[in-house]
Amino acid sequence: MTPSGGESAATGVEDLLRTEEITMNFGPVVALRNVNLHVRRGEVLGLVGDNGAGKSTLVKILTGLYKPDGGRIYLEGEEVRFRSVQHARQHGIETVFQDLALIDDLSVYHNLFLNREHTRGGWFRFLKNRTMRAAASRFLDEIGVDIPSVDAQVAKLSGGQRQAIAVARAVRQQHIKILLLDEPLAAMGAKETSLIIRLIKSLSRKANIAIIVIDHNYTHLFEICDRINVIQHGQVTLDKSLHEIKLEELVEFMVQSFRRQIATGDAK
Numbered sequence: 001m002t003p004s005g006g007e008s009a010a011t012g013v014e015d016l017l018r019t020e021e022i023t024m025n026f027g028p029v030v031a032l033r034n035v036n037l038h039v040r041r042g043e044v045l046g047l048v049g050d051n052g053a054g055k056s057t058l059v060k061i062l063t064g065l066y067k068p069d070g071g072r073i074y075l076e077g078e079e080v081r082f083r084s085v086q087h088a089r090q091h092g093i094e095t096v097f098q099d100l101a102l103i104d105d106l107s108v109y110h111n112l113f114l115n116r117e118h119t120r121g122g123w124f125r126f127l128k129n130r131t132m133r134a135a136a137s138r139f140l141d142e143i144g145v146d147i148p149s150v151d152a153q154v155a156k157l158s159g160g161q162r163q164a165i166a167v168a169r170a171v172r173q174q175h176i177k178i179l180l181l182d183e184p185l186a187a188m189g190a191k192e193t194s195l196i197i198r199l200i201k202s203l204s205r206k207a208n209i210a211i212i213v214i215d216h217n218y219t220h221l222f223e224i225c226d227r228i229n230v231i232q233h234g235q236v237t238l239d240k241s242l243h244e245i246k247l248e249e250l251v252e253f254m255v256q257s258f259r260r261q262i263a264t265g266d267a268k
């Protein structure tokens with residue numbers, strides 16, 4: 001296999017997605033420098049790091065929103081250059097952005113079928129609605145999302161339930177390979193958080209996809225992830241599977257690097 005193939009040197013298991021030396025600048029700001037990241041099928045990779053470390057920029061590059069200034073992205077061993085979010089979606093990359101892009105006035109099941117619903121009138125439309133409704137209900141059951149009714153207006157749901165619907169919509173895409181979640185647990189209460197954590201875990205077990213999730217909370221990441229990458233100042237500074245690192249060790253790593261930043265006058 002060539003160096004650009006999907007083989008991971010560490011384990012020999014094929015990477016679904018891999019980046020090589022990704023860089024990104026915003027004017028004088030270096031947001032990412034030489035980021036090498038990889039994720040396998042069935043794996044949940046957590047990205048953690050301070051505000052401004054470059055996590056969202058990385059996700060936006062992987063989702064086709066930004067073109068990197070340098071570096072390469074490989075999907076199943078083939079180099080890809082995403083022209084747009086749509087283009088990345090065609091390659092099976094789905095992202096749940098923070099604004100979620102749900103339509104508040106519509107029902108849960110209409111949101112699940114957004115952009116794909118059939119819009120014929122009369123009796124036929126009624127039948128289509130019934131089919132969509134049943135399919136939506138079945139699908140949410142399957143992935144373990146518990147909401148009062150698929151007829152409920154999305155506006156009436158809690159933050160956690162809305163997040164769950166947005167995630168469900170992303171994973172309904174036929175050719176999904178990679179799901180990107182940028183801070184899916186931000187601003188959620190304990191009950192909501194556990195709903196989303198359960199959903200992510202069940203998806204990673206059921207669907208043969210890779211999930212990349214950004215979160216601030218190390219405890220949450222230890223519940224959800226198989227592997228964690230720490231991003232600091234636009235670089236991956238730690239890449240450990242959860243077999244290799246304990247929560248206390250990760251916290252200690254962050255504290256130590258914060259101390260170094262203070263010592264070098266680099267702390268914000």
Ligand SMILES: Nc1ncnc2c1ncn2[C@@H]1O[C@H](COP(=O)(O)OP(=O)(O)O)[C@@H](O)[C@H]1O
Nearest residue numbers: 026029031049050051052053054055056057058
């Ligand atoms: N669209 C943008 N224009 C200019 N600077 C940006 C833009 N997006 C991000 N940045 C800068 O790039 C760096 C990384 O930001 P970001 O990826 O949002 O970090 P994180 O998600 O880890 O908090 C920060 O210094 C931020 O200010």
Ligand SMILES: [Mg+2]
Nearest residue numbers: 055056057182
């Ligand atoms: Mg961010």
